[in-house]
Amino acid sequence: MHDKSAVLILEAPWNIYEGDINRSSVEPFFQGLAKQSNDVEILHSRFYDVNSFRLAFAALSKHKYKNAIVYVAGHGDGQRVGGARILDIMVQCSLKSVAANITGVVLGSCFSAGTADRSQADTINALVQESNLAWVAAYNCAAFWHESTMIDLSIIRQMIRAKESHFQDRGDISEQLAMGIECFSPHFAVGSNGKSGSDGKLISLNQGISFFSQPRGQGNRSRCITDEVWGMWKGLQLESMVEFEEA
DSSP states (O other), rough: OOOOOOEEEEEOOOOOOTTSSSSOOOOOHHHHHHHTTTSEEEEEEOOSSSHHHHHHHHHHTOOOSEEEEEEESSOOOEEEEETEEEEHHHHHHHHHHHTTEEEEEEEEEETTTTSSSOOOHHHHHHTTTTOOOEEEEEESSSHHHHHHHHHHHHHHHHTOOOOOGGGHHHHHHHHHHHHHSSTTTTSEEEEEOSSGGGGGGGGHHHHHHHEEOOOOOOOOOOOHHHHHHHHHHHHSSSSSSHHHHHO
């Protein structure tokens, strides 16, 4: 086993502005994370479709790490991230989870947890089953780029430091994820519903992100734990919500 943990970043082109040819990237933010620790590696590769995703993923996941987290970043439409289907992404993560010791996945794209018309929850839960994956984070809104990247970074920073013992109990997983978002307000706008004009509306963080977990042990199954995570979040705040709202 590799003596370091690793964040495996697979990123599709963003094309945020004219002339943005693979310039915009989440990687620099995570390189900053790596500089804070001598036992975390940041591995990064681009992908453009499902075939290039598979090739990139195979290259990044060929070692077994102390703790590995997969971060897939790119534009999403509720069924795909970049040019790869969420189903195909989760299949690859599930298949390589034991060999690379992948404990979690962050799907950093718009509607990666699905849309109002088509949820990806069943797909995510089904592919976490019988794998080494203990948790998944995904968005059910058109997430804003900078805000969601900061949230992803904070979640991954917390979960890459988690110990194997934290993955034995669903409550412990929820607490670790809550610690990853404890510095964010649940009421700030993390994105929108993706609609324009009068049909468009902002989506708060507590409505725009979903968490899933599967603790270690026979008989445990993956399910959505978003409400549990936000319940843990409340306990991590220095002031109660009533005191916060009165301030």
